[in-house]
Amino acid sequence: MRGDQSKPSAAKRGIFPEFLGGLILALFGSLVIHESRKLALGDLRAPGPAFFPFLLGCLLTIVSLILLVGLSLGKVESKCGQWKGVHWQKVILSFASLLVYSLTLESIGYILGTFLLSGFLFFLMEKRGILLLFGVSVLVSLGFYVLFKQILFIQLPQGIIPF
Amino acid sequence: MDIFQGLIYGFSVSLQLSNLFACLLGVVLGTVVGDLPGLGPVAAIALLLPITLKMSTVASIIMLAGGFYGAMYGGSITSILVNIPGESASVVTCLDGYPMAQKGRAGPALAISAIGSFVAGTLSILGLTFLGPLLAKFALKFGAPEFFSLILFGLTMIAYLTSGSWIKAVLMAALGLTLRTVGADPIEGTPRFTYGFTSIMDGIEITAIVIGLFAISEVFFNIERTLQNREILSAPITGLWPTCRDLRVSAAPIGRGSLIGFFLGIIPGIGPVVPTFISYGVEKRISRHPERFGTGMIEAVAAPEAANNAATGGSLIPLFSLGIPANLVMALLISALMLHGIQPGPLLMRDHPEVFWGVITSMYTGNVFLLILNLPLVGIWVKILKIPYFLLFPLIILLCVIGVYSVNSNPMDIVVMTLFGGIGYFMRKFGYEAAPMVLALVLGGILELTFRQSLIFFRGDLTLFFSRPIAAIFLIAAFLVILSAFLPGLKKIRSQVPGE
Numbered sequence: 001m002r003g004d005q006s007k008p009s010a011a012k013r014g015i016f017p018e019f020l021g022g023l024i025l026a027l028f029g030s031l032v033i034h035e036s037r038k039l040a041l042g043d044l045r046a047p048g049p050a051f052f053p054f055l056l057g058c059l060l061t062i063v064s065l066i067l068l069v070g071l072s073l074g075k076v077e078s079k080c081g082q083w084k085g086v087h088w089q090k091v092i093l094s095f096a097s098l099l100v101y102s103l104t105l106e107s108i109g110y111i112l113g114t115f116l117l118s119g120f121l122f123f124l125m126e127k128r129g130i131l132l133l134f135g136v137s138v139l140v141s142l143g144f145y146v147l148f149k150q151i152l153f154i155q156l157p158q159g160i161i162p163f
Numbered sequence: 164m165d166i167f168q169g170l171i172y173g174f175s176v177s178l179q180l181s182n183l184f185a186c187l188l189g190v191v192l193g194t195v196v197g198d199l200p201g202l203g204p205v206a207a208i209a210l211l212l213p214i215t216l217k218m219s220t221v222a223s224i225i226m227l228a229g230g231f232y233g234a235m236y237g238g239s240i241t242s243i244l245v246n247i248p249g250e251s252a253s254v255v256t257c258l259d260g261y262p263m264a265q266k267g268r269a270g271p272a273l274a275i276s277a278i279g280s281f282v283a284g285t286l287s288i289l290g291l292t293f294l295g296p297l298l299a300k301f302a303l304k305f306g307a308p309e310f311f312s313l314i315l316f317g318l319t320m321i322a323y324l325t326s327g328s329w330i331k332a333v334l335m336a337a338l339g340l341t342l343r344t345v346g347a348d349p350i351e352g353t354p355r356f357t358y359g360f361t362s363i364m365d366g367i368e369i370t371a372i373v374i375g376l377f378a379i380s381e382v383f384f385n386i387e388r389t390l391q392n393r394e395i396l397s398a399p400i401t402g403l404w405p406t407c408r409d410l411r412v413s414a415a416p417i418g419r420g421s422l423i424g425f426f427l428g429i430i431p432g433i434g435p436v437v438p439t440f441i442s443y444g445v446e447k448r449i450s451r452h453p454e455r456f457g458t459g460m461i462e463a464v465a466a467p468e469a470a471n472n473a474a475t476g477g478s479l480i481p482l483f484s485l486g487i488p489a490n491l492v493m494a495l496l497i498s499a500l501m502l503h504g505i506q507p508g509p510l511l512m513r514d515h516p517e518v519f520w521g522v523i524t525s526m527y528t529g530n531v532f533l534l535i536l537n538l539p540l541v542g543i544w545v546k547i548l549k550i551p552y553f554l555l556f557p558l559i560i561l562l563c564v565i566g567v568y569s570v571n572s573n574p575m576d577i578v579v580m581t582l583f584g585g586i587g588y589f590m591r592k593f594g595y596e597a598a599p600m601v602l603a604l605v606l607g608g609i610l611e612l613t614f615r616q617s618l619i620f621f622r623g624d625l626t627l628f629f630s631r632p633i634a635a636i637f638l639i640a641a642f643l644v645i646l647s648a649f650l651p652g653l654k655k656i657r658s659q660v661p662g663e
Contacts, residue, residue: 018593025334032341035356044623049348049355052611056341063337067330086387094386095585098379098560102577105568114564118557125386126553136554144561153217154569 015071022067029060093124109159110149114141166296169512173520176221177528185222186525188214189229190532196230197237198544199555202381203251207234208495209374210562212502213569220503221517225525227499231492232284232475232526235435236533239276239468240544243269252435252474255443255467262459270541271405275413275461276468277537278405283421283469284530287476290425291483292523295512299484302509307616308628310485312637314610317431317487319641322599324437329648332599335590339600342367343607350615368576369498369604371567375580376597378563380587382556405461413465416446420469427470428477434490434598435474442470476526483511483519487606491598494605502570 032053042048101117108116119137122128148154176182189211196207211230215223238253243260256276263272305313322332345356346366357363405413423445424438446466447456456463478489486508488494500507505515512519537544567580587597603610621627629635 021589021593021595025338028338039353039355044618044625047615047618049351049353051615053341053344053355056337056344059337060334060341063330063334067328067334070330088387091383091387091588094383094560095581095588098564098581098584099578101564102574102581105574105577114561118561121557121560122553125556126551128553140558140561144565148213148565148569152214154213154565155572156565156568157574 019068019071022064022071026061026064026068029057029062029064032057032060090124094121097121097124105159106157107159109161110156111141111145111161112159113157114144166293169296169516169520170292170524172516173522173524176517176521177225177525181219182222182225182521182525183528185218185226186229186529187532189226190233190529191536193230193233193235194237194240194533194537194544195233195547197234198240198547199237199550199559202234202378202559203238204231204234204492205373205495206378206381206559207231207237208492208499209370209378210559210566212370212495212499213566215499216502216569220500220505220515221521223499223503224496224518224522225529227496228479228522228526229529229532231496232280232472232529233533235471235475236277236280236537237544239280239471240273240541241548243272243276243464244545245548252439252471254436255439256464256471258443258457259460259463262457263461263464266459268459268461271409271461272464273541274405274538275409275465277534278410279413279417279420279465279469280472281530281534282417283424283471283473284476284533285527286421287425287428287473288523288526288530291476291479291526294429295480295483295519295523298480299509299512302485305485305509305633306631307613307620308631308634309637310487311610311613311617312628312634312641313431313485313487314606314613316637316641316644317489318599318603318606318610319644320431320433321490321602323644323648324433328594331593331595335595335597336599336603339603340607340610342372342600343604344611349608349612362573362575366608368567368570368573368579369601370495370502370570371576371579372583372604373495373498373601374563374567375583375585376587376590376601378559379580379584380591380597382559383584383588384591385552386556409461412462416442416462416466417469419445420466421473424470424473425477428474428489429480431481431487431489433474434478435471438470438474439467442466479523482507483523484509486511486609488602491601494602497605 034057036050036054036057039050039053040048041050041054097117097120101113105113115137118140119133122133122136145156149156177186192211193204193207196202196210197204207230208227211227215226218226235252238248239256239260242248242253242256243264246257246261248254248257260272260276263269318336322329322336343366345363347353347364348355354364420438420442423442424435427433427438427441428435443456443463443466446462447453450456450460450462452460478493481487481489482493482496486497486506488497497507500518505511505518563580564577567576568574570576589595590597617628618625628638
């Protein structure tokens with residue numbers, strides 16, 4: 001009983017985000033097992049296409065369950081404290097802007113897309129004068145275009161700007 | 164072709180003007196990237212990759228190899244001047260390098276780091292020159308069971324040596340192997356987990372995943388906190404050259420560091436981090452003044468720097484002779500070779516001697532470039548450290564975008580990079596290391612192929628793995644590594660080693 005009292009509960013230790021991570025991995029492992037069953041498994045003498053993924057699915061599920069048990073019993077160190085006092089909103093905005101950029105790159109083109117992305121990212125990092133951010137973004141997008149497209153001959157999407 | 168003929172042929176390749184330029188560019192850009200805090204050799208190679216796509220295979224690999232050892236040296240600069248290791252292998256350099264800089268001896272610290280790197284790099288290339296071909300000949304005797312057990316041992320080592328929980332490292336390795344199974348089955352060609360997307364029939368693009376996991380997640384990880392301006396030594400760096408006494412006391416540590424780095428670098432999974440810790444520990448143990456370690460001892464800078472660079476040459480041995488990457492950077496080099504249609508392994512020396520010998524000999528010239536360039540250019544490296552963060556991080560993201568897009572001209576690769584950047588960010592937050600996952604991704608294909616071939620060959624009898632001596636040795640070694648993870652004493656040592 002004393003041992004139980006000295007160890008705070010999982011909720012008190014704030015490990016639920018990490019617990020969720022372990023759970024996602026366990027579910028992913030189970031999904032791999034499930035999907036592998038749609039392919040030929042074979043046997044030890046003649047392993048089929050599903051043989052290796054099936055084993056990996058089992059490994060993922062079992063080790064994830066060990067992790068979950070370890071987290072519950074406090075045997076595995078939790079890293080959840082690192083969420084306090086950080087600007088995670090900036091990370092989400094950077095992630096979202098990069099995702100939007102990659103999905104619209106072909107239609108709007110490299111120069112315009114990169115100008116908008118770099119302008120947004122510069123603004124997100126530090127609030128500076130709008131003219132400075134505009135100038136730096138123009139320079140960066142054109143500079144990258146000249147360096148990679150004109151000098152290194154890397155194919156970049158043209159988009160709506162006709163050069 | 165014997166070794167001396169090979170060397171002459173190699174120099175005739177690497178001394179061609181275009182290849183010399185590729186080497187110089189790789190070394191300089193590698194040093195610049197390694198100089199930036201948080202970005203190490205992995206990011207350097209990932210960012211150099213797009214530049215190499217339009218180049219010949221030899222020039223590409225020469226440039227990427229130059230980027231690797233350039234970044235290793237660049238990492239040392241930040242360790243000495245800012246007390247922030249550019250990459251994990253430079254952590255130990257901070258311990259005495261920064262105190263030396265605080266005492267006004269930044270010049271000798273940087274110089275001994277460059278000299279130690281040069282000597283160790285050259286010694287390790289000599290080792291690579293002679294051991295590489297021997298091992299390649301030996302590896303021709305390897306069959307599927309030997310390759311399977313060697314790769315399994317390598318993956319076990321990297322999972323064991325990651326800094327966090329080994330359970331999480333095993334999970335990451337399993338996840339990497341699982342992701343690798345996406346695409347056509349290596350034996351029957353049956354599509355697996357492709358769900359009708361023909362673009363992933365050849366598997367998921369590894370470059371996009373690696374850049375996402377390492378470079379993008381690193382940027383995400385840094386922008387979440389309000390970064391203060393780095394405290395960089397403002398005083399001019401004077402007295403660059405070490406004194407005769409400095410050179411005398413550093414000579415033996417450089418020799419020992421070179422040996423430790425080279426031989427440990429050969430072992431799959433070890434990487435350059437562990438040798439630096441071991442060489443520092445050895446120097447401290449045999450020193451007459453161990454109590455002064457941590458206060459600015461020049462030999463404590465020289466030995467780990469030598470070990471760090473010697474490991475580079477060592478880790479190229481399994482890559483060139485077995486086709487097995489000893490660490491993450493080598494895994495990226497394998498990807499680069501494959502992008503150019505070359506399969507590294509025992510037949511590389513016979514089928515592509517220009518790559519094998521050209522790259523080996525380019526490392527001699529690359530080390531000379533490093534020595535000549537780095538000392539006079541210290542002022543420029545310091546200026547690079549002063550680039551404001553608000554400019555630096557978006558520029559890194561844009562370089563990554565170009566790097567990933569240029570491989571296949573496919574915007575979906577940028578989506579994959581972004582998604583894995585996000586996944587990598589969460590992995591860092593929850594203490595999951597990316598290295599086992601990436602190495603598993605690179606090695607997964609050959610691991611599965613050799614495993615299934617072995618099972619067919621042994622008619623399903625797993626015990627027959629132990630009837631082959633080399634396979635048995637690697638399997639037993641892997642088992643011992645797993646077993647040692649449960650020993651309390653070794654657990655403590657393991658927890659003190661930072662990840663790659």
